[in-house]
Amino acid sequence: MRSISRLSVLVCLLAISFSSSVEAAVFSGEITSVSAAQKQVVIKTTAGIEKTFLVPGDIPVTFNGKPAEFDQFKNGQRATIFTSSNGEITRFSVRDSVARKTNEPASRPKKTMKERKSTSRSDETPAMQGWTQFRGPDRRNISYETGLSQDWNQNPPKLLWTARGLGQGYSSVSLSGNLVFTMGTKADEETVMAIDVNTGEIVWSQPNGPAFQNDQGNGPRSTPTVDGDRLYALGANGNLVCLSTKDGNLEWSKNILQEFNARNIVWGISESPMIDGDQLICTPGGQGATMVALKKQDGSLIWKSDVPGNPQAGYASAITIDVGGIRQYVNFTHAGVMGIESTSGRPLWGNDRAANKTANCSAPVFYAEKNSIFYASGYGTGGALLQLSAAQNGVNAKLAFFTPEMKNHHGGMVEVDGFLYGSSDPSVLTCINLSNGQTVWQNRSVGKGALTCADGHLYLRSENGPVALVEVNPKAYVEKGRFNQPERSGNRAWPHPVVADGKLFLRDQDLLLCYDLRSK
Numbered sequence: 001m002r003s004i005s006r007l008s009v010l011v012c013l014l015a016i017s018f019s020s021s022v023e024a025a026v027f028s029g030e031i032t033s034v035s036a037a038q039k040q041v042v043i044k045t046t047a048g049i050e051k052t053f054l055v056p057g058d059i060p061v062t063f064n065g066k067p068a069e070f071d072q073f074k075n076g077q078r079a080t081i082f083t084s085s086n087g088e089i090t091r092f093s094v095r096d097s098v099a100r101k102t103n104e105p106a107s108r109p110k111k112t113m114k115e116r117k118s119t120s121r122s123d124e125t126p127a128m129q130g131w132t133q134f135r136g137p138d139r140r141n142i143s144y145e146t147g148l149s150q151d152w153n154q155n156p157p158k159l160l161w162t163a164r165g166l167g168q169g170y171s172s173v174s175l176s177g178n179l180v181f182t183m184g185t186k187a188d189e190e191t192v193m194a195i196d197v198n199t200g201e202i203v204w205s206q207p208n209g210p211a212f213q214n215d216q217g218n219g220p221r222s223t224p225t226v227d228g229d230r231l232y233a234l235g236a237n238g239n240l241v242c243l244s245t246k247d248g249n250l251e252w253s254k255n256i257l258q259e260f261n262a263r264n265i266v267w268g269i270s271e272s273p274m275i276d277g278d279q280l281i282c283t284p285g286g287q288g289a290t291m292v293a294l295k296k297q298d299g300s301l302i303w304k305s306d307v308p309g310n311p312q313a314g315y316a317s318a319i320t321i322d323v324g325g326i327r328q329y330v331n332f333t334h335a336g337v338m339g340i341e342s343t344s345g346r347p348l349w350g351n352d353r354a355a356n357k358t359a360n361c362s363a364p365v366f367y368a369e370k371n372s373i374f375y376a377s378g379y380g381t382g383g384a385l386l387q388l389s390a391a392q393n394g395v396n397a398k399l400a401f402f403t404p405e406m407k408n409h410h411g412g413m414v415e416v417d418g419f420l421y422g423s424s425d426p427s428v429l430t431c432i433n434l435s436n437g438q439t440v441w442q443n444r445s446v447g448k449g450a451l452t453c454a455d456g457h458l459y460l461r462s463e464n465g466p467v468a469l470v471e472v473n474p475k476a477y478v479e480k481g482r483f484n485q486p487e488r489s490g491n492r493a494w495p496h497p498v499v500a501d502g503k504l505f506l507r508d509q510d511l512l513l514c515y516d517l518r519s520k
Contacts, residue, residue, distance in 0.1 A: 142416070316362055370387070411450035429470065
């Protein structure tokens with residue numbers, strides 16, 4: 001494999017699409033000189049490339065996402081020049097590089113769910129951390145946003161902006177400060193991108209190896225993970241990169257399949273990397289390296305977990321739990337669910353009751369109040385609840401129940417106050433009581449899809465496009481409205497919806513749509 005250390009890689013001119021027929025280019029960097037009278041600006045990239053631009057007076061000019069005058073700009077601010085395919089400047093965007101630190105949360109709302117055990121090592125609460133990774137800050141798939149619209153029939157979401165030029169892929173988004181992070185493709189390469197949360201403008205883009213090709217859709221599947229001023233992204237071909245959140249500069253890179261003697265899975269590596277303290281956790285599914293812990297600073301190896309049978313990677317992402325005083329990482333591989341000791345990589349327990357032999361995709365759910373793990377898969381399988389308990393040599397996992405009524409394919413599940421919500425194949429939103437495994441209610445809603453939870457509601461996104469607002473209600477299905485996403489691609493809408501910063505984010509191949517969810 002090839003390892004790159006502290007290499008500064010820049011994409012100066014990034015082809016992006018603002019419409020179906022117009023190609024554009026982007027030049028981003030720091031302002032080193034500006035003349036308001038001449039409307040002239042000098043921009044210097046992180047690679048040291050400096051370029052002078054004369055900005056036309058009839059194009060949109062913005063500062064921190066709002067219309068602006070040239071006298072508002074000064075040295076040190078971050079600027080982006082957008083040009084058409086023939087080189088004409090079409091838009092000029094500037095943002096204050098110190099307006100908000102990249103690891104500062106957008107807001108610190110009060111919790112809306114019943115307080116329970118935290119699975120985070122950070123002194124910050126999940127509400128303070130923002131949506132910095134797949135399934136949220138603690139990977140519970142719950143946003144701690146409040147003040148959101150409670151009835152879409154009366155107060156529907158308002159489309160704020162649509163980002164274009166993201167290419168192919170099924171990545172969702174993570175957020176930190178005023179940036180939204182996702183992955184896509186450009187030409188024959190996978191890319192990692194940062195997008196301005198206020199405008200939808202692409203701030204920077206970094207290539208991440210050859211694009212994965214597949215009959216179910218090309219491009220990356222996983223979602224980038226933010227940790228302070230670093231961003232970690234894992235491509236569908238196993239390319240793992242650590243980037244600067246500010247400008248996309250490459251800190252280090254490696255291919256986890258090559259390094260750990262693993263082969264790619266049928267539909268491409270889909271796991272979103274997890275950061276726990278100084279450790280980066282991922283699941284290459286290699287020989288003697290089912291799961292690995294890497295130093296997040298440089299990607300060097302801390303430990304490899306030699307799980308019996310050397311199971312290949314699944315399509316799920318790991319979670320962190322604490323049971324019986326033992327911190328462990330839980331993930332769903334091709335063979336089943338497993339728990340791995342966080343400090344050593346020692347396998348603690350495993351179970352295959354709810355695994356199938358085709359594709360195990362959904363992240364396990366930790367039911368903290370009962371020290372239990374629920375996991376499920378599609379392809380005619382179902383879900384199982386495992387009761388975890390401390391044992392002399394580690395942790396025991398005992399099957400509490402199995403249900404055929406949670407055949408969750410890859411849309412994810414969420415637990416709220418002891419009840420589990422998720423889409424069950426073929427196309428039924430299902431609520432299950434985790435205390436006894438009984439199904440409380442089922443409804444076809446908008447069909448099979450992915451969901452998340454915020455402010456007492458489920459946000460269910462059908463793989464065919466429609467999005468529904470459903471009350472978190474363990475007694476009955478109560479829908480509060482729905483809408484159809486515009487400009488649907490020809491692919492299924494598999495990226496998980498995200499609610500953060502008072503907004504709803506929907507990724508659909510080349511597009512990312514951002515909606516205002518605040519109650520009026």
